[in-house]
Amino acid sequence: MRALVIDRTAPGGLRLTDVPDPLPGPDEVLVRVAATSLNHGELPLTGSAAAEEGAVPGWDAAGTVERPAASGAGPAAGARVVTWGWSGGWAELRAVRVDELAVLPDKVDFVRAAALPVAGLTALRALRRAAVAPGHRVAVTGASGGVGHFAVQLARLQGAEVVAVVGDPARGAGLTELGAGQVVSDPADIAAPVDVLLDQVGGPLLARLLERMADDGTVISIGAASGLDTPLAPYRLVEKRLTLIGIQAGGRTGADLEHLARLVAEDRLRVSASRVADWRSAGELAEDVVARRVRGKAVLTLS
Known part of the structure:
Protein backbone atom coordinates (compact mmCIF):
# COMPACT_ATOMS: atom_id res chain seq x y z
CA MET A 1 0.00 0.00 0.00
CA ARG A 2 0.97 3.66 -0.26
CA ALA A 3 1.61 5.68 2.87
CA LEU A 4 3.19 8.87 4.14
CA VAL A 5 6.32 8.04 6.12
CA ILE A 6 8.64 10.17 8.21
CA ASP A 7 11.57 11.42 6.16
CA ARG A 8 13.03 14.54 7.72
CA THR A 9 14.99 15.30 4.53
CA ALA A 10 11.74 15.63 2.51
CA PRO A 11 9.46 18.71 2.37
CA GLY A 12 7.47 18.86 5.57
CA GLY A 13 9.36 15.79 6.83
CA LEU A 14 7.01 13.46 4.93
CA ARG A 15 7.45 11.18 1.90
CA LEU A 16 4.81 9.21 0.01
CA THR A 17 6.03 5.67 -0.66
CA ASP A 18 5.13 1.96 -0.62
CA VAL A 19 5.01 0.10 2.71
CA PRO A 20 3.66 -3.32 3.80
CA ASP A 21 -0.07 -3.60 4.51
CA PRO A 22 -1.00 -3.61 8.21
CA LEU A 23 -1.95 -6.93 9.81
CA PRO A 24 -5.14 -6.51 11.91
CA GLY A 25 -5.44 -8.23 15.27
CA PRO A 26 -8.55 -10.27 16.14
CA ASP A 27 -10.43 -7.22 17.48
CA GLU A 28 -9.28 -4.86 14.73
CA VAL A 29 -10.95 -3.91 11.46
CA LEU A 30 -9.06 -3.03 8.30
CA VAL A 31 -10.14 0.36 7.00
CA ARG A 32 -9.65 1.73 3.48
CA VAL A 33 -8.75 5.34 4.31
CA ALA A 34 -10.40 8.13 2.33
CA ALA A 35 -9.25 11.16 4.33
CA THR A 36 -6.92 11.95 7.19
CA SER A 37 -5.94 15.12 9.03
CA LEU A 38 -2.72 16.74 10.20
CA ASN A 39 -2.21 17.68 13.84
CA HIS A 40 0.58 19.98 14.94
CA GLY A 41 1.81 17.61 17.65
CA GLU A 42 2.34 14.63 15.31
CA LEU A 43 4.33 16.36 12.57
CA PRO A 44 8.05 15.57 12.22
CA LEU A 45 9.02 19.24 11.86
CA THR A 46 7.60 20.16 15.26
CA GLY A 47 10.41 18.21 16.86
CA SER A 48 7.85 16.47 19.07
CA ALA A 49 7.20 13.44 16.87
CA ALA A 50 8.91 10.49 18.56
CA ALA A 51 8.42 8.09 15.65
CA GLU A 52 11.50 6.89 13.80
CA GLU A 53 12.41 7.54 10.18
CA GLY A 54 10.27 5.45 7.86
CA ALA A 55 7.40 5.09 10.35
CA VAL A 56 3.80 5.79 9.29
CA PRO A 57 2.29 8.45 11.58
CA GLY A 58 -1.32 9.59 11.64
CA TRP A 59 -3.77 9.91 14.53
CA ASP A 60 -6.96 10.69 12.61
CA ALA A 61 -8.50 8.86 9.64
CA ALA A 62 -11.90 8.21 8.08
CA GLY A 63 -12.86 5.64 5.47
CA THR A 64 -14.64 2.38 4.76
CA VAL A 65 -14.28 -0.96 6.53
CA GLU A 66 -12.61 -3.28 4.04
CA ARG A 67 -12.30 -6.30 6.35
CA PRO A 68 -14.29 -6.73 9.59
CA ALA A 69 -12.69 -7.93 12.82
CA ALA A 70 -12.00 -11.67 12.95
CA SER A 71 -13.63 -11.79 16.40
CA GLY A 72 -16.94 -10.66 14.94
CA ALA A 73 -16.91 -7.44 16.98
CA GLY A 74 -17.42 -4.03 15.41
CA PRO A 75 -18.90 -2.90 12.11
CA ALA A 76 -19.28 -5.01 8.99
CA ALA A 77 -17.47 -4.59 5.70
CA GLY A 78 -18.62 -1.50 3.83
CA ALA A 79 -19.40 0.56 6.94
CA ARG A 80 -18.28 4.20 6.83
CA VAL A 81 -16.21 4.96 9.93
CA VAL A 82 -14.07 7.55 11.68
CA THR A 83 -11.03 6.21 13.54
CA TRP A 84 -8.42 7.23 16.10
CA GLY A 85 -5.01 5.78 16.93
CA TRP A 86 -1.45 6.79 17.82
CA SER A 87 -0.13 5.87 14.36
CA GLY A 88 -1.00 4.45 10.96
CA GLY A 89 -3.61 6.97 9.82
CA TRP A 90 -1.59 8.39 6.92
CA ALA A 91 -1.91 5.30 4.75
CA GLU A 92 -4.29 3.67 2.30
CA LEU A 93 -5.12 0.96 4.85
CA ARG A 94 -5.39 1.21 8.61
CA ALA A 95 -5.86 -1.51 11.22
CA VAL A 96 -7.83 -0.10 14.14
CA ARG A 97 -9.43 -1.51 17.29
CA VAL A 98 -13.21 -1.67 17.24
CA ASP A 99 -13.42 0.48 20.39
CA GLU A 100 -11.41 3.26 18.71
CA LEU A 101 -13.86 3.98 15.89
CA ALA A 102 -17.44 5.06 15.25
CA VAL A 103 -19.81 4.42 12.36
CA LEU A 104 -20.59 7.68 10.57
CA PRO A 105 -24.09 9.06 10.05
CA ASP A 106 -24.97 9.37 6.35
CA LYS A 107 -24.83 13.17 6.50
CA VAL A 108 -21.18 13.27 7.63
CA ASP A 109 -18.63 13.10 4.81
CA PHE A 110 -15.11 11.73 5.14
CA VAL A 111 -13.38 15.13 5.07
CA ARG A 112 -15.28 16.45 8.08
CA ALA A 113 -15.05 13.10 9.84
CA ALA A 114 -11.25 12.99 9.45
CA ALA A 115 -10.97 16.35 11.22
CA LEU A 116 -12.85 15.15 14.29
CA PRO A 117 -10.79 12.66 16.34
CA VAL A 118 -7.84 14.29 18.12
CA ALA A 119 -9.08 17.88 18.06
CA GLY A 120 -12.68 17.05 18.88
CA LEU A 121 -11.85 14.45 21.52
CA THR A 122 -9.37 16.77 23.23
CA ALA A 123 -11.89 19.61 23.43
CA LEU A 124 -14.73 17.33 24.55
CA ARG A 125 -12.75 15.57 27.26
CA ALA A 126 -11.16 18.78 28.55
CA LEU A 127 -14.57 20.39 29.04
CA ARG A 128 -15.89 17.22 30.65
CA ARG A 129 -12.90 17.04 33.02
CA ALA A 130 -13.51 20.65 34.03
CA ALA A 131 -17.22 19.89 34.63
CA VAL A 132 -18.28 22.88 32.54
CA ALA A 133 -21.89 23.81 33.28
CA PRO A 134 -24.37 26.50 32.21
CA GLY A 135 -23.30 29.91 33.47
CA HIS A 136 -19.57 29.14 33.57
CA ARG A 137 -17.17 31.50 31.84
CA VAL A 138 -14.67 29.49 29.79
CA ALA A 139 -11.52 30.89 28.18
CA VAL A 140 -9.86 28.98 25.33
CA THR A 141 -6.31 29.76 24.20
CA GLY A 142 -5.21 28.87 20.68
CA ALA A 143 -8.86 29.33 19.78
CA SER A 144 -8.18 29.73 16.05
CA GLY A 145 -6.83 26.16 15.74
CA GLY A 146 -8.60 22.84 15.40
CA VAL A 147 -8.98 22.10 19.12
CA GLY A 148 -9.92 25.71 19.75
CA HIS A 149 -12.71 25.73 17.16
CA PHE A 150 -14.26 22.64 18.71
CA ALA A 151 -13.76 23.85 22.29
CA VAL A 152 -15.51 27.16 21.62
CA GLN A 153 -18.52 25.41 20.12
CA LEU A 154 -18.76 22.59 22.65
CA ALA A 155 -18.44 24.97 25.60
CA ARG A 156 -21.22 27.10 24.16
CA LEU A 157 -23.39 24.01 23.64
CA GLN A 158 -22.91 23.27 27.34
CA GLY A 159 -24.31 26.68 28.22
CA ALA A 160 -21.03 28.43 28.99
CA GLU A 161 -20.02 31.97 28.10
CA VAL A 162 -16.88 31.66 25.98
CA VAL A 163 -13.81 33.89 25.69
CA ALA A 164 -11.63 33.03 22.69
CA VAL A 165 -7.95 33.96 23.10
CA VAL A 166 -5.91 34.29 19.88
CA GLY A 167 -2.38 35.33 19.01
CA ASP A 168 -3.46 38.35 16.99
CA PRO A 169 -6.85 39.91 16.15
CA ALA A 170 -6.79 38.69 12.54
CA ARG A 171 -6.84 35.06 13.71
CA GLY A 172 -10.04 35.72 15.62
CA ALA A 173 -12.14 35.93 12.47
CA GLY A 174 -15.18 33.67 12.58
CA LEU A 175 -14.94 32.75 16.27
CA THR A 176 -17.94 34.87 17.23
CA GLU A 177 -20.01 32.90 14.74
CA LEU A 178 -18.83 29.68 16.41
CA GLY A 179 -20.10 30.84 19.78
CA ALA A 180 -17.44 33.05 21.38
CA GLY A 181 -18.93 35.92 23.34
CA GLN A 182 -15.60 37.74 23.40
CA VAL A 183 -12.44 37.42 21.27
CA VAL A 184 -9.22 38.84 22.71
CA SER A 185 -5.51 38.79 21.98
CA ASP A 186 -4.54 40.40 25.31
CA PRO A 187 -5.63 38.78 28.60
CA ALA A 188 -6.05 42.27 30.07
CA ASP A 189 -9.05 42.72 27.77
CA ILE A 190 -11.01 39.83 29.29
CA ALA A 224 2.26 24.15 25.21
CA ALA A 225 2.51 25.45 21.65
CA SER A 226 4.61 28.45 22.69
CA GLY A 227 7.48 26.18 23.72
CA LEU A 228 8.23 28.65 26.54
CA ASP A 229 8.41 28.16 30.28
CA THR A 230 5.53 29.45 32.37
CA PRO A 231 6.60 31.72 35.23
CA LEU A 232 4.32 30.79 38.12
CA ALA A 233 3.84 32.43 41.49
CA PRO A 234 2.76 29.29 43.37
CA TYR A 235 1.12 31.09 46.26
CA ARG A 236 -1.28 32.79 43.82
CA LEU A 237 -2.63 29.33 43.09
CA VAL A 238 -3.24 28.88 46.80
CA GLU A 239 -4.86 32.29 47.19
CA LYS A 240 -7.26 31.65 44.31
CA ARG A 241 -7.68 27.94 45.17
CA LEU A 242 -7.06 26.99 41.53
CA THR A 243 -7.01 23.43 40.24
CA LEU A 244 -4.48 22.62 37.48
CA ILE A 245 -5.04 19.48 35.40
CA GLY A 246 -3.16 18.09 32.42
CA ILE A 247 -4.98 15.80 29.98
CA GLN A 248 -4.28 13.93 26.76
CA ALA A 249 -6.88 12.58 24.33
CA GLY A 250 -6.99 8.89 23.51
CA GLY A 251 -8.10 5.49 24.71
CA ARG A 252 -11.52 3.89 24.16
CA THR A 253 -12.66 6.75 22.01
CA GLY A 254 -15.49 5.04 20.14
CA ALA A 255 -18.40 6.41 22.18
CA ASP A 256 -17.05 9.95 22.15
CA LEU A 257 -16.38 9.80 18.41
CA GLU A 258 -19.96 8.66 17.89
CA HIS A 259 -21.19 11.60 19.98
CA LEU A 260 -19.12 14.12 18.00
CA ALA A 261 -20.21 12.69 14.65
CA ARG A 262 -23.84 12.87 15.73
CA LEU A 263 -23.45 16.56 16.66
CA VAL A 264 -22.01 17.22 13.20
CA ALA A 265 -24.88 15.35 11.53
CA GLU A 266 -27.37 17.41 13.54
CA ASP A 267 -25.64 20.66 12.44
CA ARG A 268 -24.86 21.47 16.07
CA LEU A 269 -21.09 21.22 15.61
CA ARG A 270 -19.27 22.81 12.70
CA VAL A 271 -16.06 21.28 11.39
CA SER A 272 -13.70 24.03 10.25
CA ALA A 273 -11.51 22.26 7.70
CA SER A 274 -10.06 25.40 6.16
CA ARG A 275 -7.41 23.54 4.16
CA VAL A 276 -8.18 20.38 2.19
CA ALA A 277 -5.54 18.96 -0.16
CA ASP A 278 -4.56 15.77 -1.94
CA TRP A 279 -2.09 13.78 0.14
CA ARG A 280 0.57 14.24 -2.53
CA SER A 281 0.75 17.82 -1.16
CA ALA A 282 1.24 16.62 2.42
CA GLY A 283 4.71 18.11 2.81
CA GLU A 284 3.62 21.60 1.83
CA LEU A 285 0.51 21.46 4.01
CA ALA A 286 2.54 20.13 6.95
CA GLU A 287 4.85 23.12 6.69
CA ASP A 288 1.84 25.45 6.77
CA VAL A 289 0.46 23.72 9.87
CA VAL A 290 3.80 24.03 11.68
CA ALA A 291 4.01 27.72 10.71
CA ARG A 292 0.46 28.31 12.06
CA ARG A 293 -0.81 29.37 8.65
CA VAL A 294 -3.90 27.14 8.93
CA ARG A 295 -7.06 28.07 10.82
CA GLY A 296 -9.13 25.18 12.05
CA LYS A 297 -8.14 21.80 10.61
CA ALA A 298 -5.95 20.66 7.69
CA VAL A 299 -7.25 17.56 5.91
CA LEU A 300 -5.65 15.29 3.32
CA THR A 301 -7.69 13.27 0.85
CA LEU A 302 -6.23 10.08 -0.58
CA SER A 303 -6.09 10.02 -4.35
Whole structure:
Protein backbone atom coordinates (compact mmCIF):
# COMPACT_ATOMS: atom_id res chain seq x y z
CA MET A 1 0.00 0.00 0.00
CA ARG A 2 0.97 3.66 -0.26
CA ALA A 3 1.61 5.68 2.87
CA LEU A 4 3.19 8.87 4.14
CA VAL A 5 6.32 8.04 6.12
CA ILE A 6 8.64 10.17 8.21
CA ASP A 7 11.57 11.42 6.16
CA ARG A 8 13.03 14.54 7.72
CA THR A 9 14.99 15.30 4.53
CA ALA A 10 11.74 15.63 2.51
CA PRO A 11 9.46 18.71 2.37
CA GLY A 12 7.47 18.86 5.57
CA GLY A 13 9.36 15.79 6.83
CA LEU A 14 7.01 13.46 4.93
CA ARG A 15 7.45 11.18 1.90
CA LEU A 16 4.81 9.21 0.01
CA THR A 17 6.03 5.67 -0.66
CA ASP A 18 5.13 1.96 -0.62
CA VAL A 19 5.01 0.10 2.71
CA PRO A 20 3.66 -3.32 3.80
CA ASP A 21 -0.07 -3.60 4.51
CA PRO A 22 -1.00 -3.61 8.21
CA LEU A 23 -1.95 -6.93 9.81
CA PRO A 24 -5.14 -6.51 11.91
CA GLY A 25 -5.44 -8.23 15.27
CA PRO A 26 -8.55 -10.27 16.14
CA ASP A 27 -10.43 -7.22 17.48
CA GLU A 28 -9.28 -4.86 14.73
CA VAL A 29 -10.95 -3.91 11.46
CA LEU A 30 -9.06 -3.03 8.30
CA VAL A 31 -10.14 0.36 7.00
CA ARG A 32 -9.65 1.73 3.48
CA VAL A 33 -8.75 5.34 4.31
CA ALA A 34 -10.40 8.13 2.33
CA ALA A 35 -9.25 11.16 4.33
CA THR A 36 -6.92 11.95 7.19
CA SER A 37 -5.94 15.12 9.03
CA LEU A 38 -2.72 16.74 10.20
CA ASN A 39 -2.21 17.68 13.84
CA HIS A 40 0.58 19.98 14.94
CA GLY A 41 1.81 17.61 17.65
CA GLU A 42 2.34 14.63 15.31
CA LEU A 43 4.33 16.36 12.57
CA PRO A 44 8.05 15.57 12.22
CA LEU A 45 9.02 19.24 11.86
CA THR A 46 7.60 20.16 15.26
CA GLY A 47 10.41 18.21 16.86
CA SER A 48 7.85 16.47 19.07
CA ALA A 49 7.20 13.44 16.87
CA ALA A 50 8.91 10.49 18.56
CA ALA A 51 8.42 8.09 15.65
CA GLU A 52 11.50 6.89 13.80
CA GLU A 53 12.41 7.54 10.18
CA GLY A 54 10.27 5.45 7.86
CA ALA A 55 7.40 5.09 10.35
CA VAL A 56 3.80 5.79 9.29
CA PRO A 57 2.29 8.45 11.58
CA GLY A 58 -1.32 9.59 11.64
CA TRP A 59 -3.77 9.91 14.53
CA ASP A 60 -6.96 10.69 12.61
CA ALA A 61 -8.50 8.86 9.64
CA ALA A 62 -11.90 8.21 8.08
CA GLY A 63 -12.86 5.64 5.47
CA THR A 64 -14.64 2.38 4.76
CA VAL A 65 -14.28 -0.96 6.53
CA GLU A 66 -12.61 -3.28 4.04
CA ARG A 67 -12.30 -6.30 6.35
CA PRO A 68 -14.29 -6.73 9.59
CA ALA A 69 -12.69 -7.93 12.82
CA ALA A 70 -12.00 -11.67 12.95
CA SER A 71 -13.63 -11.79 16.40
CA GLY A 72 -16.94 -10.66 14.94
CA ALA A 73 -16.91 -7.44 16.98
CA GLY A 74 -17.42 -4.03 15.41
CA PRO A 75 -18.90 -2.90 12.11
CA ALA A 76 -19.28 -5.01 8.99
CA ALA A 77 -17.47 -4.59 5.70
CA GLY A 78 -18.62 -1.50 3.83
CA ALA A 79 -19.40 0.56 6.94
CA ARG A 80 -18.28 4.20 6.83
CA VAL A 81 -16.21 4.96 9.93
CA VAL A 82 -14.07 7.55 11.68
CA THR A 83 -11.03 6.21 13.54
CA TRP A 84 -8.42 7.23 16.10
CA GLY A 85 -5.01 5.78 16.93
CA TRP A 86 -1.45 6.79 17.82
CA SER A 87 -0.13 5.87 14.36
CA GLY A 88 -1.00 4.45 10.96
CA GLY A 89 -3.61 6.97 9.82
CA TRP A 90 -1.59 8.39 6.92
CA ALA A 91 -1.91 5.30 4.75
CA GLU A 92 -4.29 3.67 2.30
CA LEU A 93 -5.12 0.96 4.85
CA ARG A 94 -5.39 1.21 8.61
CA ALA A 95 -5.86 -1.51 11.22
CA VAL A 96 -7.83 -0.10 14.14
CA ARG A 97 -9.43 -1.51 17.29
CA VAL A 98 -13.21 -1.67 17.24
CA ASP A 99 -13.42 0.48 20.39
CA GLU A 100 -11.41 3.26 18.71
CA LEU A 101 -13.86 3.98 15.89
CA ALA A 102 -17.44 5.06 15.25
CA VAL A 103 -19.81 4.42 12.36
CA LEU A 104 -20.59 7.68 10.57
CA PRO A 105 -24.09 9.06 10.05
CA ASP A 106 -24.97 9.37 6.35
CA LYS A 107 -24.83 13.17 6.50
CA VAL A 108 -21.18 13.27 7.63
CA ASP A 109 -18.63 13.10 4.81
CA PHE A 110 -15.11 11.73 5.14
CA VAL A 111 -13.38 15.13 5.07
CA ARG A 112 -15.28 16.45 8.08
CA ALA A 113 -15.05 13.10 9.84
CA ALA A 114 -11.25 12.99 9.45
CA ALA A 115 -10.97 16.35 11.22
CA LEU A 116 -12.85 15.15 14.29
CA PRO A 117 -10.79 12.66 16.34
CA VAL A 118 -7.84 14.29 18.12
CA ALA A 119 -9.08 17.88 18.06
CA GLY A 120 -12.68 17.05 18.88
CA LEU A 121 -11.85 14.45 21.52
CA THR A 122 -9.37 16.77 23.23
CA ALA A 123 -11.89 19.61 23.43
CA LEU A 124 -14.73 17.33 24.55
CA ARG A 125 -12.75 15.57 27.26
CA ALA A 126 -11.16 18.78 28.55
CA LEU A 127 -14.57 20.39 29.04
CA ARG A 128 -15.89 17.22 30.65
CA ARG A 129 -12.90 17.04 33.02
CA ALA A 130 -13.51 20.65 34.03
CA ALA A 131 -17.22 19.89 34.63
CA VAL A 132 -18.28 22.88 32.54
CA ALA A 133 -21.89 23.81 33.28
CA PRO A 134 -24.37 26.50 32.21
CA GLY A 135 -23.30 29.91 33.47
CA HIS A 136 -19.57 29.14 33.57
CA ARG A 137 -17.17 31.50 31.84
CA VAL A 138 -14.67 29.49 29.79
CA ALA A 139 -11.52 30.89 28.18
CA VAL A 140 -9.86 28.98 25.33
CA THR A 141 -6.31 29.76 24.20
CA GLY A 142 -5.21 28.87 20.68
CA ALA A 143 -8.86 29.33 19.78
CA SER A 144 -8.18 29.73 16.05
CA GLY A 145 -6.83 26.16 15.74
CA GLY A 146 -8.60 22.84 15.40
CA VAL A 147 -8.98 22.10 19.12
CA GLY A 148 -9.92 25.71 19.75
CA HIS A 149 -12.71 25.73 17.16
CA PHE A 150 -14.26 22.64 18.71
CA ALA A 151 -13.76 23.85 22.29
CA VAL A 152 -15.51 27.16 21.62
CA GLN A 153 -18.52 25.41 20.12
CA LEU A 154 -18.76 22.59 22.65
CA ALA A 155 -18.44 24.97 25.60
CA ARG A 156 -21.22 27.10 24.16
CA LEU A 157 -23.39 24.01 23.64
CA GLN A 158 -22.91 23.27 27.34
CA GLY A 159 -24.31 26.68 28.22
CA ALA A 160 -21.03 28.43 28.99
CA GLU A 161 -20.02 31.97 28.10
CA VAL A 162 -16.88 31.66 25.98
CA VAL A 163 -13.81 33.89 25.69
CA ALA A 164 -11.63 33.03 22.69
CA VAL A 165 -7.95 33.96 23.10
CA VAL A 166 -5.91 34.29 19.88
CA GLY A 167 -2.38 35.33 19.01
CA ASP A 168 -3.46 38.35 16.99
CA PRO A 169 -6.85 39.91 16.15
CA ALA A 170 -6.79 38.69 12.54
CA ARG A 171 -6.84 35.06 13.71
CA GLY A 172 -10.04 35.72 15.62
CA ALA A 173 -12.14 35.93 12.47
CA GLY A 174 -15.18 33.67 12.58
CA LEU A 175 -14.94 32.75 16.27
CA THR A 176 -17.94 34.87 17.23
CA GLU A 177 -20.01 32.90 14.74
CA LEU A 178 -18.83 29.68 16.41
CA GLY A 179 -20.10 30.84 19.78
CA ALA A 180 -17.44 33.05 21.38
CA GLY A 181 -18.93 35.92 23.34
CA GLN A 182 -15.60 37.74 23.40
CA VAL A 183 -12.44 37.42 21.27
CA VAL A 184 -9.22 38.84 22.71
CA SER A 185 -5.51 38.79 21.98
CA ASP A 186 -4.54 40.40 25.31
CA PRO A 187 -5.63 38.78 28.60
CA ALA A 188 -6.05 42.27 30.07
CA ASP A 189 -9.05 42.72 27.77
CA ILE A 190 -11.01 39.83 29.29
CA ALA A 191 -14.13 41.47 30.66
CA ALA A 192 -14.60 39.37 33.83
CA PRO A 193 -12.90 36.50 35.68
CA VAL A 194 -13.18 33.08 34.07
CA ASP A 195 -14.14 29.84 35.80
CA VAL A 196 -12.41 27.46 33.40
CA LEU A 197 -9.31 27.89 31.23
CA LEU A 198 -8.49 25.48 28.41
CA ASP A 199 -4.86 26.24 27.61
CA GLN A 200 -2.92 25.06 24.56
CA VAL A 201 -0.19 27.70 24.59
CA GLY A 202 1.56 27.75 27.97
CA GLY A 203 4.45 30.16 28.53
CA PRO A 204 3.97 33.75 29.77
CA LEU A 205 0.42 33.81 28.33
CA LEU A 206 -0.67 31.12 30.76
CA ALA A 207 0.86 33.03 33.66
CA ARG A 208 -1.06 36.16 32.69
CA LEU A 209 -4.31 34.25 32.26
CA LEU A 210 -4.02 32.76 35.74
CA GLU A 211 -4.50 36.31 37.00
CA ARG A 212 -7.83 36.43 35.15
CA MET A 213 -9.14 33.27 36.85
CA ALA A 214 -12.03 33.35 39.28
CA ASP A 215 -11.54 31.86 42.74
CA ASP A 216 -11.90 28.05 42.76
CA GLY A 217 -11.34 28.00 39.00
CA THR A 218 -10.02 25.10 36.94
CA VAL A 219 -7.16 25.18 34.44
CA ILE A 220 -6.94 22.34 31.91
CA SER A 221 -3.56 22.14 30.17
CA ILE A 222 -3.77 20.38 26.80
CA GLY A 223 -0.65 21.71 25.12
CA ALA A 224 2.26 24.15 25.21
CA ALA A 225 2.51 25.45 21.65
CA SER A 226 4.61 28.45 22.69
CA GLY A 227 7.48 26.18 23.72
CA LEU A 228 8.23 28.65 26.54
CA ASP A 229 8.41 28.16 30.28
CA THR A 230 5.53 29.45 32.37
CA PRO A 231 6.60 31.72 35.23
CA LEU A 232 4.32 30.79 38.12
CA ALA A 233 3.84 32.43 41.49
CA PRO A 234 2.76 29.29 43.37
CA TYR A 235 1.12 31.09 46.26
CA ARG A 236 -1.28 32.79 43.82
CA LEU A 237 -2.63 29.33 43.09
CA VAL A 238 -3.24 28.88 46.80
CA GLU A 239 -4.86 32.29 47.19
CA LYS A 240 -7.26 31.65 44.31
CA ARG A 241 -7.68 27.94 45.17
CA LEU A 242 -7.06 26.99 41.53
CA THR A 243 -7.01 23.43 40.24
CA LEU A 244 -4.48 22.62 37.48
CA ILE A 245 -5.04 19.48 35.40
CA GLY A 246 -3.16 18.09 32.42
CA ILE A 247 -4.98 15.80 29.98
CA GLN A 248 -4.28 13.93 26.76
CA ALA A 249 -6.88 12.58 24.33
CA GLY A 250 -6.99 8.89 23.51
CA GLY A 251 -8.10 5.49 24.71
CA ARG A 252 -11.52 3.89 24.16
CA THR A 253 -12.66 6.75 22.01
CA GLY A 254 -15.49 5.04 20.14
CA ALA A 255 -18.40 6.41 22.18
CA ASP A 256 -17.05 9.95 22.15
CA LEU A 257 -16.38 9.80 18.41
CA GLU A 258 -19.96 8.66 17.89
CA HIS A 259 -21.19 11.60 19.98
CA LEU A 260 -19.12 14.12 18.00
CA ALA A 261 -20.21 12.69 14.65
CA ARG A 262 -23.84 12.87 15.73
CA LEU A 263 -23.45 16.56 16.66
CA VAL A 264 -22.01 17.22 13.20
CA ALA A 265 -24.88 15.35 11.53
CA GLU A 266 -27.37 17.41 13.54
CA ASP A 267 -25.64 20.66 12.44
CA ARG A 268 -24.86 21.47 16.07
CA LEU A 269 -21.09 21.22 15.61
CA ARG A 270 -19.27 22.81 12.70
CA VAL A 271 -16.06 21.28 11.39
CA SER A 272 -13.70 24.03 10.25
CA ALA A 273 -11.51 22.26 7.70
CA SER A 274 -10.06 25.40 6.16
CA ARG A 275 -7.41 23.54 4.16
CA VAL A 276 -8.18 20.38 2.19
CA ALA A 277 -5.54 18.96 -0.16
CA ASP A 278 -4.56 15.77 -1.94
CA TRP A 279 -2.09 13.78 0.14
CA ARG A 280 0.57 14.24 -2.53
CA SER A 281 0.75 17.82 -1.16
CA ALA A 282 1.24 16.62 2.42
CA GLY A 283 4.71 18.11 2.81
CA GLU A 284 3.62 21.60 1.83
CA LEU A 285 0.51 21.46 4.01
CA ALA A 286 2.54 20.13 6.95
CA GLU A 287 4.85 23.12 6.69
CA ASP A 288 1.84 25.45 6.77
CA VAL A 289 0.46 23.72 9.87
CA VAL A 290 3.80 24.03 11.68
CA ALA A 291 4.01 27.72 10.71
CA ARG A 292 0.46 28.31 12.06
CA ARG A 293 -0.81 29.37 8.65
CA VAL A 294 -3.90 27.14 8.93
CA ARG A 295 -7.06 28.07 10.82
CA GLY A 296 -9.13 25.18 12.05
CA LYS A 297 -8.14 21.80 10.61
CA ALA A 298 -5.95 20.66 7.69
CA VAL A 299 -7.25 17.56 5.91
CA LEU A 300 -5.65 15.29 3.32
CA THR A 301 -7.69 13.27 0.85
CA LEU A 302 -6.23 10.08 -0.58
CA SER A 303 -6.09 10.02 -4.35
